[in-house]
Amino acid sequence: MTISLPNPASASSEEVKPTKKILCYGSPYLAEFYDIWxxxxxDTAFYSECLSQIASHTPPxxxxxxxxxxAxxxxxTHALASNLPQHxxxxxxxxxxxxxxMLERAATLTDPAHADKISWVLGSACDLESVPAFRDEGLRADMMxxxxxxxxxxxxxxxxxQLFRGIASVLRPKTGKAYISVLKGGSSDNGVPDQMMTKPPPAEFRSRDFKDIIYRDTTTVLEVVDDIWHNTRHIVVSRVLEDGSERVVEDNIAEVKAKIWTEGELRRIAKAAGLRVVDIVDRHNDCRDELIFVFEVDV
Ligand SMILES: C[S@@+](CC[C@H](N)C(=O)[O-])C[C@H]1O[C@@H](n2cnc3c(N)ncnc32)[C@H](O)[C@@H]1O
Incomplete structure (x- = not known):
């Protein structure tokens, strides 16, 4: 499904929304806030290089x-489209x-020159077989x-x-590769990067896309319980009025419960699904370090 552009009215409505519990991507404002964050x-140059190598194996x-x-x-996706190798x-x-x-924003940000190459698909990572390109057109993924x-x-x-079974069933055997990123643990033994265990001070950001909108982000919960990193943030979206006063447009409680994956778990689940690890790339980014597990169908 290629989704349509958002109705701007939904983002700029002056109606004050009641406090809402969300994941953290659940409104046009929060989609923009994600991009700021x-x-x-x-990592985009890395994935473009991977695509360049993989594509040389795809049947012409x-x-x-x-x-x-x-996505x-x-x-x-935008970066891959912008840096497609000539071959x-x-x-x-x-x-x-x-x-x-998130997808509506992705569609809005799509360069018209790339629109014919990109489909934005609303669906679940746990049901990859239902993506129309695989289910209805019988295509196979060269890269995930x-x-x-x-x-x-x-x-x-x-x-x-479910994710790994889906990958195994839609990834092109022999040449297809799936890149799954996992955050690299920090100095404690709980598997969580150090920055993610440090409560940041309340922060304020100006919207780039919505006129007179300000985001205020306060972390209220930051803890690891068993293998889940709990992070709750109070994200308030306000509009600055002409007289300088502010009106709250959205009051969001963003609760993230992030599973801390270990290499052993990923290998075991992937193997059971019919995949094998062919590489683990240790990447240092400006903001966080990650391990990118590279999987192939185990033929
Ligand atoms: C941290 S963002 C990453 C967005 C983008 N890939 C990037 O690198 O900037 C995580 C995204 O995964 C999506 N997501 C989380 N669980 C999902 C699931 N089960 N199926 C599909 N998407 C999911 C969220 O909606 C969100 O847009």
């Missing part, structure tokens, strides 16, 4: 198919996410990306198993 994750008669799982506002003549970029507002540690969102038992 993610800013410094510099078929499109090179890339699935960006948890969000399209950071990775890739025919490419299909599929950006999959379960949050409509689940970037910047987002597999942590699969925190319910059984979800990762």
């Amino acid at each position: 993610i800013g410094l994750w510099d 008669s078929e499109p090179v198919v890339v699935l960006d799982i948890g 969000g506002t399209g950071r990775i 890739i003549a025919n490419v299909r970029l599929l950006g999959l996410d379960m949050e409509r507002h 990306v689940f970037a910047c540690g987002s597999i942590c969102h699969l925190n319910v038992p059984g979800q990762a198993e």
Whole structure:
């Protein structure tokens, strides 16, 4: 499904919304706020290079198919589209996410020159077989990306198993590769990066896209219980009025329960699904370090 552009009225409504519990991507404002927050994750050149290598193995008669799982506002997909190597003549970029507002922003940010190559697909990482390009057109993915540690969102038992079974069934055997990023643990032994265990001071950001909008972000909960990192943030969206006073537009309680994945767990679940680890890339980004597990179908 290629989704339509958002109705701007939904983002600029002056109606004050009651306090809402959300994941943290659940409104047009929060989709923009995500982009402000993610800013410094510099992984896109890495994935473009991977695509360049993988594409040389795709049969010339078929499109090179890339699935960006948890595509969000399209950071990775847009970068891949902008940096396509010349030898890739025919490419299909599929950006999959379960949050409509993230995909609507992704669609809004799409360069018109790339629009014919990209589909934004509303759906679940746990049901990859239902992506129309795979289910209805019979395509296979040459490359899959689940970037910047987002597999942590699969925190319910059984979800990762569904993800890996889906990868195994839609990834092109022999040449297809799936890149799954996991955040690299910090100095404590709880598997969580040090920055993520330090409560940041309350922060304020001006919107770049919505006139007179300010975001205020206060972390209220930051703890690890068993293998789940709990992070609750109070994200208030306010509009600055002409007289300088402010009106709250959204009052969000963003609760993230992020599963801390270990290498052993990932290997075990992937193996059971029929995948094998062919590489683990240790990447240092400006903001966080990650390990990118590279999987192939175990033929
Ligand atoms: C940290 S953001 C990453 C966005 C983008 N890939 C990037 O690198 O900037 C995580 C994204 O994963 C999506 N997500 C989380 N769980 C998902 C699931 N089960 N199925 C599909 N998308 C999911 C969220 O909606 C969110 O947009």
